[in-house]
Amino acid sequence: MEPSTISDELSKRELSELGIRDDWGDSQPHVTFYTDGRGKWLKRVWAVQCSQSILIGDRCQGVAGHDGDHWCFKSDGSYFYKPHESDPRSKEIGCASVPPGNLGYRTPLEMSRHRYVNFYEDTEVTDQAEIERLEQGDVGGNESVDAPATEEQIEELRRLGRLDSDEQRARRDRASAITLSSKDFSDKSTIADIETRFDSDVDRFSNLETGQSATIDASLSMHLITEAAVRVTPEINRVLDIGCGAGNNTLKLKEIYGNSFASDLLDLSRPMLDRANERVRKAGIDTVQLWQFDFRQADLPTESYDVILAAAVLHHLRDNADWQAAFEKIWSLLKPGGSVWITDLVVHETAPIHELMWSRYSDYLEGLGGEEYRQKVFDYIAKEDSPRSVTYQLDLLRRVGFDHIELLHKNSCFAAFGAWKG
Structure with missing residues (x-):
């Protein structure tokens, strides 16, 4: 079921074996069906070539x-x-x-x-009318039927996250009525709004010991992701810090790694970048490149970084396409063997658990600064942020190509996790 290694020059015969027509006028995707011969069918939709x-x-x-x-x-x-x-x-x-x-x-x-030959999407055929059509051999002009899929192949697809098990589908259906899903981002802050707020908040993000006080276990999470980066990526020559703020995570990585490395600092806020630049140079990092950009728009060099850090920044992403594109970009920026480490605010997949965890966070914030401080934090989260669950992000890391994924820590609605590229 998995595609074979594809050479740079594909002959018509090879394309045909992949179930792809080498027809320049073909604007419809080719669809390949697989069956185990016992009523189970899989559907693979290939991308269309430019x-x-x-x-x-x-x-x-x-x-x-x-x-x-x-x-x-x-x-x-x-x-x-x-x-x-x-x-x-x-x-x-x-x-x-x-x-x-x-x-x-x-x-x-x-x-x-x-x-395009590497792009395809697998789903299980569950519509009974379509199954009956396929069982009768009624195959359309852009469709073909390949060798039967074995149970082992089906289980491998499920292991890779491309197919759900019957139990997973049933569980998802039961939870669908209370699943949290943000669809309307029209009232969220713009990039310019977020930049303006962070321009005036540099001092709060400049404490290496505490990190961000509004984040539960900020110091612990920062230590975990940087130590994990060092253990998984023993040779670190170049690091990208996305949403670097005042440079805390890069500084912590330098402290734990011991040696210097080239540092690319990226942030929307120029005052944040200037403070981070000053601090990391003072710590002995001489090669520093500053990127005042939205990460999604920055023309960063591909396959250039040994480590990417993204602390309290990805929650500013919006819809599914935005998240997918950002994670694909992170994958493309890493060298083979490179790793990405993330700490962030997270939501939960079902309403009761979400309410439980965020009530705990409410208590934490009230303990820090009282009811007024709690409301202030919740107001800017509602205005600026659109976080996703840990499970969503771990699944997305696998989907974009990461071979190894680890959840390092989770407390209430904050988590630390990472992945590395094989």
Whole structure:
């Protein structure tokens, strides 16, 4: 059921074996069905290839509708590209070839996650009418039926999180009436609003011992993610700190690692970046690059970081597509063997548990600063944040390609976890 390793040059025969038609005019995805022969069917929907040609006879190897350059690889490993129609460079550059070793080169591994032959979605066929159609051999023009799926293959897909078990589906159905799901983000703060608030809050984020007081176990979580990063990633040459604030997590990583490393600090707030830059340089980190950007928009170098830290920042992401894109970007920025470590505010998947944990957080905040402080924190969470559950984020890490995932700590509605790239 898993796709075979795909060479850079795919013949029509190989495409046919994958169940993909090499038809430039084909705008519909190809669908492959698998059956165990006993009434169970799986459905695999392949992505459609981009129709843009780059050179004579060479077609873009990306998914239809992708952003960024059109591209393909030649047999010698060279990376060919043509600027996307939306890129101003498209009027000046026809196409270009970048050989391995060049600064602008993209590796096949780096681009493999964007190749249309690697994009597919598996689901189990549960509609009885569709099953009856397939059992009768009624297969459409863009459909094909492959070899039967064994029970072992089905279980492997479930292990990878691509299929739910019967028990999981039943449990999800029972919980559906009380599942928390944020759908309307129209009243949330804009990026500019968030930037303005953090511009005036630098001092609160500059305490290495306590971290952020409004975060339960902030100091412990910071210590756990940085020590885990050192243990999992023994050689650290370059680090990206997303939403770095005043630099606490980078400083803690330097303290635990002992050696220096190149530090990329990214934050919306210029005052935060300036404070972080001052502090990490004072701690002995000489190579520092500052990025005043929304992480989603920053043109960061791919496959360049040994460690990525993201502390109390991802809760500013919004809908599912936003979360998926951010996690895919984190995966693409890490070197093979690199790791990402996250601490953040989290929600819970069912209303009763969410209410339980957030009532505990309410008590914690009231103990820190009274009812007025508690209400202040809850008000800006409601205005600025759209956190997700730990289980959602762990599943998403697996889905975008991480091989190893660990939950380090969870207390009430805060968690620390990480993953590393095999």
